Amino acid sequence: xxxxxxxxxxxxxxxxxxxxxxxxxxxxxxxxxxxxxxxxxxxxxxxxxxxxxxxxxxxxxxxxxxxxxxxxxxxxxxxxxxxxxxxxxxxxxxxxxxxxxxxxxxxxxxxxxxxxxxxxxxxxxxxxxxxxxxxxxxxxxxxxxxxxxxxxxxxxxxxxxxxxxxxxxxxxxxxxxxxxxxxxx
Amino acid sequence: xxxxxxxxxxxxxxxxxxxxxxxxxxxxxxxxxxxxxxxxxxxxxxxxxxx
Numbered sequence: 001x002x003x004x005x006x007x008x009x010x011x012x013x014x015x016x017x018x019x020x021x022x023x024x025x026x027x028x029x030x031x032x033x034x035x036x037x038x039x040x041x042x043x044x045x046x047x048x049x050x051x052x053x054x055x056x057x058x059x060x061x062x063x064x065x066x067x068x069x070x071x072x073x074x075x076x077x078x079x080x081x082x083x084x085x086x087x088x089x090x091x092x093x094x095x096x097x098x099x100x101x102x103x104x105x106x107x108x109x110x111x112x113x114x115x116x117x118x119x120x121x122x123x124x125x126x127x128x129x130x131x132x133x134x135x136x137x138x139x140x141x142x143x144x145x146x147x148x149x150x151x152x153x154x155x156x157x158x159x160x161x162x163x164x165x166x167x168x169x170x171x172x173x174x175x176x177x178x179x180x181x182x183x184x185x
Numbered sequence: 186x187x188x189x190x191x192x193x194x195x196x197x198x199x200x201x202x203x204x205x206x207x208x209x210x211x212x213x214x215x216x217x218x219x220x221x222x223x224x225x226x227x228x229x230x231x232x233x234x235x236x
Contacts, residue, residue: 011214011222015210015212016210019206019209032215040221100201119198
């Protein structure tokens with residue numbers, strides 16, 4: 001019993017792991033299975049964790065490896081962007097910003113995996129570009145450009161919806177907007 | 186450096202990202218993970234006594 005057991009720390013990172021996994025997979029059930037696998041791997045391989053280093057980064061590395069190897073194994077099972085995900089959202093009560101969040105999630109789902117991942121690591125999980133680069137096994141510049149492209153793409157996708165949300169006041173406006181939306185796509 | 190407009194856009198996107206994350210964080214830790222951790226701990230305690 002010398003010092004503290006790093007495994008005691010695992011639980012502290014669970015919520016962040018789930019948030020990352022859910023955003024990455026867009027499917028709560030798959031995400032939680034992934035987190036569970038990661039937890040077991042981390043627990044049984046705790047000797048490979050170097051104390052004093054960033055445990056969250058270590059866990060996220062395992063998590064994303066689990067994601068990519070599962071995805072290769074079961075490509076057909078991978079989340080449907082608009083099905084499961086929006087279904088879950090629909091259960092939540094409608095409130096201000098609800099539609100925008102749903103749009104945002106959907107837009108996030110339209111990004112390429114590598115771009116979404118970079119953005120989630122840097123923009124939401126609070127990792128540095130350097131940490132994210134190490135986790136993904138790519139150069140720092142690659143993470144930067146993926147993050148930038150992800151942001152630009154999101155802005156592009158959401159650009160349409162932003163206009164809609166502001167002007168969605170009556171049916172007439174809506175029909176005009178949806179008509180223009182069709183033509184602009 | 187970045188233009189102000191780009192900064193705004195990035196901030197808006199990052200705020201939304203954080204909201205998406207916070208929704209999950211607010212859910213806390215599902216029971217299945219608490220159970221899993223205590224199972225792992227239990228298993229370890231049993232193995233540890235054999236080492």
